Every structure is written in C-alpha cells, then in structure tokens.
Amino acid sequence: MKPLTAVDPATRITLGISFFVLFVALWAAVTFGGLVSKTFLADPWTMVLSGWNLLAEQGFANDIGMTVWRVIGGFLIATALALPLGVAMGAYKPIEAFFEPFVSFARYLPASAFIPLLILWAGIGEAQKLAVIFIGSFFQLVLMIAVTVGNTRRDLVEAAYTLGSSDTSLIRRVLIPGAAPEIAETLRMVLGWAWTYVIVAELIGASSGIGHMITDSQALLATDQIIFGIIVIGLIGLVSDFAFKWSNKHLFPWAQIGR
Amino acid sequence: MANFLTVRGVERRFDKTLALQATDLDVAENDFITILGPSGCGKSTLLRIVAGLDRQTAGEVMLEGRRIDGPGADRGMVFQSYTLFPWLTVRDNVCFGLRERGMARAEQLDTANTFLAKVGLRGFENHYPKQLSGGMQQRVAIARALANGPRMLLMDEPFGALDHQTRELMQELLLGIWEAEKKTVLFVTHDIDEAVFMGSRVVVMSARPGRIKLDRRVDLPHPRHYSVKTTPAFTELKAELTEQVRVEVRAAQAAMAAAV
Numbered sequence: 001m002k003p004l005t006a007v008d009p010a011t012r013i014t015l016g017i018s019f020f021v022l023f024v025a026l027w028a029a030v031t032f033g034g035l036v037s038k039t040f041l042a043d044p045w046t047m048v049l050s051g052w053n054l055l056a057e058q059g060f061a062n063d064i065g066m067t068v069w070r071v072i073g074g075f076l077i078a079t080a081l082a083l084p085l086g087v088a089m090g091a092y093k094p095i096e097a098f099f100e101p102f103v104s105f106a107r108y109l110p111a112s113a114f115i116p117l118l119i120l121w122a123g124i125g126e127a128q129k130l131a132v133i134f135i136g137s138f139f140q141l142v143l144m145i146a147v148t149v150g151n152t153r154r155d156l157v158e159a160a161y162t163l164g165s166s167d168t169s170l171i172r173r174v175l176i177p178g179a180a181p182e183i184a185e186t187l188r189m190v191l192g193w194a195w196t197y198v199i200v201a202e203l204i205g206a207s208s209g210i211g212h213m214i215t216d217s218q219a220l221l222a223t224d225q226i227i228f229g230i231i232v233i234g235l236i237g238l239v240s241d242f243a244f245k246w247s248n249k250h251l252f253p254w255a256q257i258g259r
Numbered sequence: 260m261a262n263f264l265t266v267r268g269v270e271r272r273f274d275k276t277l278a279l280q281a282t283d284l285d286v287a288e289n290d291f292i293t294i295l296g297p298s299g300c301g302k303s304t305l306l307r308i309v310a311g312l313d314r315q316t317a318g319e320v321m322l323e324g325r326r327i328d329g330p331g332a333d334r335g336m337v338f339q340s341y342t343l344f345p346w347l348t349v350r351d352n353v354c355f356g357l358r359e360r361g362m363a364r365a366e367q368l369d370t371a372n373t374f375l376a377k378v379g380l381r382g383f384e385n386h387y388p389k390q391l392s393g394g395m396q397q398r399v400a401i402a403r404a405l406a407n408g409p410r411m412l413l414m415d416e417p418f419g420a421l422d423h424q425t426r427e428l429m430q431e432l433l434l435g436i437w438e439a440e441k442k443t444v445l446f447v448t449h450d451i452d453e454a455v456f457m458g459s460r461v462v463v464m465s466a467r468p469g470r471i472k473l474d475r476r477v478d479l480p481h482p483r484h485y486s487v488k489t490t491p492a493f494t495e496l497k498a499e500l501t502e503q504v505r506v507e508v509r510a511a512q513a514a515m516a517a518a519v
Binding site: 153155156158159160161162163164165166169173174177178180252253254255257258 | 310311312329330331332334335336338340342344345346347355356359360387389390403404407413
C-alpha cells in the first residue's frame with residue numbers, strides 16, 4: 001500500500017464486499033456461538049426468516065412503501081423551496097444577509113425535538129411526518145446551495161459579462177449550471193439525513209412505516225425484526241445513493257472529466 | 260481622426276494605495292497596443308477598467324465617444340485564467356454570447372464554425388474544455404471573444420500560463436487573425452518579446468503607482484513572420500524596452516524592500 005494510490009475496480013469491489021461478509025460472520029459467530037443471548041441479539045438466520053415472515057404475512061412491504069413515500073414527499077417539498085431561496089441567497093448578498101443568520105440558527109434546531117410540537121399542530125397524520133423531514137432538510141439545503149452558488153468562479157462571471165450577459169442571464173446560464181453538480185451532490189447527502197428523520201418521526205406516534213414496525217417489535221423483544229427493519233433502511237439508502245450517483249454522472253458528464 | 264478609445268485621467272486607488280496614477284491613452288481604430296510592465300504596475304487594472312470590470316476612482320474611458328461604465332459585448336475579453344464554461348462544449352462556449360443576443364441557432368452554429376476554423380479547432384466542437392490542453396482552451400477563448408463581433412479585444416496576459424513553445428505558436432496565430440480581421444486590441448503582457456512581436460504600439464508602464472512612461476510605435480512590417488524576432492530592428496527595440504522595464508522592476512523591488 002502507498003498513500004493515495006488508486007486500486008483497480010475488481011479489487012475495490014472484492015474489498016468492499018469482504019467487509020460485509022466479515023461483519024455478518026462476526027455477527028453469526030457471537031450469536032450462534034452463544035456469546036450473546038437471543039433476547040438481546042437475534043442471529044442472522046432468524047433475522048432472515050422473520051424478515052420473510054414480516055414481508056409475506058404482516059404486510060411489511062406496505063410499511064416500507066409508506067416510509068419511502070414520506071421521505072420522498074418531505075424531501076421534494078424541502079428541495080422545491082430550498083432551491084430558489086438558496087440560489088437567490090448565493091447570488092444576491094443582501095438576500096443572503098437577510099436570511100443567512102436565521103437559517104444558520106434554524107439548521108441547528110434538532111428536527112426530532114419538533115416532533116411533540118408538530119403532533120400538537122398537525123396531529124399524527126402524514127403532514128406531521130412530512131414536516132419533520134422538511135425541518136430536518138430544508139435549512140441544511142438552503143445553506144449548502146447558497147454557499148455553492150456563492151462560490152462560483154469570479155472569472156467565469158466576468159467572462160459572461162464581457163460576452164454580454166445581463167444579471168438574470170448570468171444566474172440562469174452561469175451560476176445555476178456551474179453549481180448544479182455540487183447541488184445534486186448536496187441533495188444526495190441531505191436525502192441520507194432525511195432517512196434518519198423519518199424513522200425518528202415514525203418511532204413516535206405513527207401507525208405505519210418501518211419505524212412503527214421497529215417500535216412494535218421492541219414491545220415484543222423481537223430483535224430479529226428490529227434488525228431486519230434497520231437493514232432494510234440501510235439497503236434502501238444504499239440503493240437511492242447509487243441511483244443519485246448514477247444520475248449525477250449522466251446529468252453532468254463534464255463534471256466527471258479529470259476526476 | 261477622432262480617437263477610437265480614449266482614456267482620460269484614469270486613476271485607481273485601493274483604499275490608500277494608488278495602483279494607477281492618472282493615465283491618458285489614445286488608441287486609434289485597428290491598432291494593436293501591447294501594454295508592458297512589471298507585476299503589480301496596474302496594467303491589468305487599466306485593462307479591467309476599459310473592460311468595465313473594475314471602476315476607476317477618477318477620470319473616464321470613452322469608446323467611440325460613449326462613456327464606459329460597465330462590461331459589455333462591445334469589448335471582448337480573453338483572460339489569463341482559463342475561463343471557458345466547463346459545462347458547455349467548445350461549440351456552445353463559442354455560441355454563448357451569440358445566444359445572449361438572441362441569434363438564431365443555425366446562425367450561431369455557422370458563426371461558431373467559422374471562428375473555430377480560424378483558431379484551428381475544427382473537429383473539437385463537442386469536446387468539453389477540460390478535455391483540451393491549455394493552449395487549445397485559450398484558442399477557444401479567442402474564438403469565443405471574436406465570434407461575438409466586439410468592437411475591440413482586451414487581452415490580459417492570455418498566454419501567460421502557457422509553455423514557451425505553445426505561447427509562440429499562439430502569438431503567430433493571434434497575429435495572423437489580427438492581420439486578417441483588423442480589430443482594435445489592447446494586450447497586456449510582461450513578456451517583452453511578445454509585446455514587440457505582437458504590437459503595432461508598445462506602451463511601457465512604470466512600477467506602482469503605475470503610469471505610462473514610454474509609448475513606442477513598432478515599425479516592423481506586416482505580415483510578421485516569427486523570424487522577425489531575429490532581425491536587427493526587432494532586437495534593437497527589444498533591447499531598449501528591456502532596459503526600460505528593468506528599471507521599473509528594480510524600482511518595484513526596491514519599493515517592496517522598503518515596505519518590509
């Protein structure tokens with residue numbers, strides 16, 4: 001091994017998978033070997049069986065669907081509002097001066113702490129779940145988009161002006177397309193965080209969703225189901241991450257050159 | 260004949276430092292002016308004021324009788340840094356200003372093809388800037404500026420980041436285009452060879468605070484071939500300018516030492 005030297009793709013995949021295998025092997029060793037009581041940690045095989053049972057008998061697919069819907073819904077609303085505000089803040093310094101201090105403050109407000117308040121305001125229906133995700137992702141998105149747009153290379157801005165750009169076309173044709181790949185990367189990251197908020201929202205006051213299943217399983221000490229739920233979340237996260245990376249790569253081929 | 264570009268008493272201060280002393284410069288149409296001077300002498304500042312990217316603290320700049328108070332498509336600029344838009348292909352970079360004017364797409368493509376051919380980049384239309392070498396990127400930048408049909412071309416050490424061989428080829432290329440198109444050019448450089456070879460007039464600026472200390476016509480005939488660089492007329496002028504610039508570089512270093 002040499003610092004910062006690349007590995008070839010095959011080795012990379014093999015190494016990546018081997019840690020998963022090692023992890024499961026360790027888990028199997030401590031559970032099957034009786035080092036950890038079944039009450040605290042189910043073994044992998046029981047987990048798989050009860051996972052199958054959850055999906056086939058208990059309608060867990062519906063829970064997954066609900067959770068995915070909530071994450072996507074809340075995240076889309078947050079994105080739809082954060083994009084124009086973030087771009088406006090990045091482009092216009094007075095707008096940034098007006099909103100930035102508040103947004104910086106608001107992004108440290110823990111979304112989960114709002115849950116009791118949101119239940120009071122919006123009940124335990126879907127609006128409350130969406131609101132938790134919105135609060136958790138909106139402020140982060142706004143700030144990161146504003147910073148990205150604000151970091152546009154000044155020489156590109158000057159070049160656009162000398163080519164006859166007006167202020168509005170500068171935003172439309174330079175600031176936004178230049179910032180787009182990094183904004184897409186921000187969306188990918190914040191979507192990951194949205195996943196943690198939705199589960200928290202579902203742990204308290206929900207009648208469906210992965211988080212709800214986990215709370216129910218806790219009452220039954222069904223660690224196998226809890227672990228299965230957690231793994232499902234992880235897998236969905238992994239898939240959405242891959243989907244995002246794939247689409248970013250194809251939407252912004254120019255940003256890949258020379259990486 | 261009325262002046263094409265008139266710089267009158269233009270001065271630039273940054274807080275307390277005077278970067279550019281009240282400067283006058285008259286430029287005739289189709290002249291190729293090279294501005295030569297040590298680093299930090301305010302030559303780029305002067306150019307940026309003409310571009311409208313920087314604002315003078317006193318004086319005024321007139322282009323064809325109109326006061327300049329901001330950047331515009333009538334003054335095309337080529338920067339030292341690579342300023343092609345990385346998300347646009349070579350073709351769309353050249354079309355950028357044309358689209359800004361609302362030109363029909365077919366006409367844009369036509370114009371882009373013409374100017375890409377002039378800089379020798381046919382066949383690279385669909386490349387992204389990062390896929391090109393530095394010299395090729397600057398050629399696209401020149402094509403982009405020219406395609407826009409500016410009244411004048413402002414160049415801020417456009418070949419400064421290129422290696423010596425590429426730089427010499429670029430000088431010939433640009434000079435060839437200028438000889439064919441006859442544009443008014445302001446060209447900032449700190450390379451004396453380049454200033455003499457390219458310019459029909461060389462302006463030497465003094466160390467900070469910058470001012471014009473020498474203004475010389477270059478009477479080498481056109482079209483100029485690179486072999487002109489070894490002629491006695493060329494070397495003589497180069498020697499004179501070298502002496503002048505050297506004094507200024509020394510002055511700049513002395514000022515720097517005194518400030519420490």
